[in-house]
Amino acid sequence: MAELRETSGTVPGKVILDHTIPKQEYEGLRLKAGQTVRVIDIEGEQVMDTVTLDANDPTEHSSMPWSNFLNRSWRLRKGHVIYSIRCNPMFKIVEDTVGVNYSGSGFCTAESNHTRYGVPHTRNCGDNLAAALAKFGIPRYLCAESGEFAIFMNVGFDPDGTCEIRPPKSKAGDYMDLEAQMDVTLALSVCPQERNPCNNFRAKPMRVIVYQR
Numbered sequence: 001m002a003e004l005r006e007t008s009g010t011v012p013g014k015v016i017l018d019h020t021i022p023k024q025e026y027e028g029l030r031l032k033a034g035q036t037v038r039v040i041d042i043e044g045e046q047v048m049d050t051v052t053l054d055a056n057d058p059t060e061h062s063s064m065p066w067s068n069f070l071n072r073s074w075r076l077r078k079g080h081v082i083y084s085i086r087c088n089p090m091f092k093i094v095e096d097t098v099g100v101n102y103s104g105s106g107f108c109t110a111e112s113n114h115t116r117y118g119v120p121h122t123r124n125c126g127d128n129l130a131a132a133l134a135k136f137g138i139p140r141y142l143c144a145e146s147g148e149f150a151i152f153m154n155v156g157f158d159p160d161g162t163c164e165i166r167p168p169k170s171k172a173g174d175y176m177d178l179e180a181q182m183d184v185t186l187a188l189s190v191c192p193q194e195r196n197p198c199n200n201f202r203a204k205p206m207r208v209i210v211y212q213r
Ligand SMILES: [Zn+2]
Pocket: 049, 107, 108, 124, 125, 126, 191, 192, 193
């Protein structure tokens, strides 16, 4: 694991951006087709929520239903592709040192936190992702819950029907590389959740590196 921590910051290409997003914060990125974004879990057990849009047409967004069906998997990992609502490839997962991610749609919101925990006005991924897209003038209603891909989020689907959020399997230095298959706008939220095991009850920062092979 010490080796992972040292190598996760070394990318196979030219670095275009290297940025640490503080805990509970967000970032909006534009990537050209062929560029790759590496998402690094700096401390471990932290989830990065993402929604992807076509950079040239923000009405075309990522679709987890189609991504699951076209990959024939509900646990997207290395080798799988994130597809759009029009079934166009948006990202290819070219590396994933964890292999446990969530593609069942939905992100935490102020409303869901209020319903679940009785606490109003909490930091949440819905607001973060909307703010990331606002940077590019994209309105909130184009930030679709069905487009949400949660990197390192661990949701159990048990044979008895139980479906619940569990602590991430990611350790310090684990990372995922997503290679853009079209020009994209990528909204990122370092999930602020501290009231359930999503981030094992403690929000932490994450690092993103954009590179060109
Ligand atoms: Zn969240």
